[in-house]
Amino acid sequence: MKKTTTDTPAKVLKVLDVSSGDSHSAGIQPITFVRQVITGCLYPRILQGDTLPPDARLRAQTLLQHLDGGSTGSYTESCGSMYVRNTIARSISLRDGGVLSHPDRVFITADTQRALMVMLRLLCQSEGVSAVMIPDPAPHTLTRLLDHVGIASVSFRLQETSGWSIDRAELNRAIQASRGRCSPRAIYISNPGNPTGAVQSRESIEDVIRFAHDERLFLLVNEEYQNTVFADGCEFVSYKRVLAEMDEEFSQSVQLASLHSLSNGIMGECGLRTSFMELVNLDEDVMLYTEVLLTGDLCPPVIGQIALDVMMAPPCPGDPSYCVYTEEVSSRLKTLQCNVSRAVSFFNDLPGFSCQSIQGGVFICPQLSLPHSTHTHSQPVGLLYSRRLLEDQGVCVGFSEDHTHSHCCHFRLCVLMPSDELEEVLGRLHCFHLKFLQEY
Helix, strand or coil: CCCCCCCCCCCCCEEECCCCCCCCCCCCCCCHHHHHHHHHCCCHHHHCEEEEHHHHHHHHHHHHCCHHHCCCCCCCCCCCCCHHHHHHHHHHHHHCCCCCCHHHEEEEECCCCHHHHHHHHCCCCCCCCCEEEECCCCCCCHHHHHHHHCEEEEEEEHHHHHHECHHHHHHHHHHHHHHCCCEEEEEEECCCCCCCCCCHHHHHHHEEEEEEEHHCCEEECCCCHHHCCCCCCCCCCCHHHHCCCCHHHHHCHHHHEEEEECCCCCCCCHCCCCCCEEEEECCCHHHHHHHHHHHCCCCCCHHHHHHHHHCCCCCCCCCCCCCCHHHHHHHHHHHHHHHHHHHHHHHHHHEEECCCCCCCEECCEEEEECHHHCCCCCCHHHHHHHHHHHHHEEEEEEECCCCCCCCCCEEEECCCHHHHHHHHHHHHHHHHHHHHHHHH
16 A cells, blocks of 8 residues: 655644733733632622632622622613722722812723723814824724724824923924814823833823813823833822812813723733723713713623722732732732833844833833835835734734834834743744845
C-alpha cells in the first residue's frame, strides 16, 4: 500500500485583543469581594452558612432588603436603586473632601455610552448644527456615538510633547475655527486621559472650567479611570471638587456631568455593563427630563448596581475582607504600573515609535512616524499597520490617524493584563514591526 503524507497544519495564533480596556478577557481576575457579594445576592441560600465572609454576607443581606421581593430578579427605579445611589453620593462626598453630593442627582445607567447619549440629546436640541468639542486623540467610541446621535465634533489637539496636556490657546483656536460651521454646546474631557494616560492638575482643570464658562459650554467629564493613578507625585482631583472650590462666578453657573463606570479601571467588570453619572448645576426641570429619558431602559442591570455599591463602598479597615480586598487592588495597580513602564520603554526603543510617559489609566498611546519615502501605499498608515499586525501576528490594536501628517498615527493599547501576556503581545509586535519596516 502506498504511504500517504499530510502537511503539518500551520499553528494558529491566539488573537490578543489589546484595543479595548477589557482586562478580564486578558487574564486579570475579578476582585473577590465583588463576586462574593454578587454570589450572596444571586443565591441567598448560601447566606445561611459560613461559606462567605461575614461582611460579604451582611452586604448581600442588606442589598437584598432594598430590592423588591428581596430578589435580584426584580426591577429597581429607572435611574437605579435609591439605596445604591445613596452609597454613591456618600462616596463622592468623601472623595471630594466633604463637597456634598445628592443621590437625586446621581443616575445609574446601563453604561457610559448610554449616559452620554442622554446628555447629548438634552444638550443639542436647538436649531442649527450642534457640536461637541472633543480631544484628539479621543476615546475610540466617542466619535461613533456623536455620529449616531447626529452631532458634529470639534477637535482640539492635546499637546503630546508636554505630556498630552490641554492648552487654552488650542481650545480657543478650535472653537474659533468652528464659527459659522457649527455651534459647540459642550466640551468632552476624560481625566485620567483615554487613551493618553494623562492626569490633569488642579490648575489645568480650572483653566478648562474657565473656558467652559466663557464659551457657555456644558462639561462632559469622563472620570472612570480615577482609581488607576499611579505616577509619583500625581493624584486624581475631580472636576466637581475643583468647580466647587472656585469663585461663585464659576461654581454656581458651570454645568457638569461626571461619569464613572464599573467597566474600566481597577474593577474592569465590562460584562456587568453598569455606570453612573452625577449632574451639577442643572435646573430641576432638566433633571426631571433626564429621568424621563432614562425610563425607557426600565432599570439598569441589577447585578451591576450591586457591584457599583461595592466599588463605591469597599471593605473598611477592621472588616474581615479588608486585607484581601486591599491586597488584590494593590497587586493590580502594581501590575499596571510595571506594565506601563515596560511598554513605554519598549516603544521608545522601537524604530519609528515614540511614547510619552503615563500617569494613570490603563492605556498607552504610542506614535508611529514613518519616513516619507515609505509612504507609497494608498491606505492610511494606522489602518494598514493595524490590519497587517492582526493578520500576521494576531494582535489587535486601536489606532487614530494624524490628519496633519499622513505618515504618522497613534495606537491605543490596553496594558492592564498579566505581565506574561503583555510580553507575548510585545514579542509579536516586535517581530512584525521589523518586517514591516523592511517591506515598506
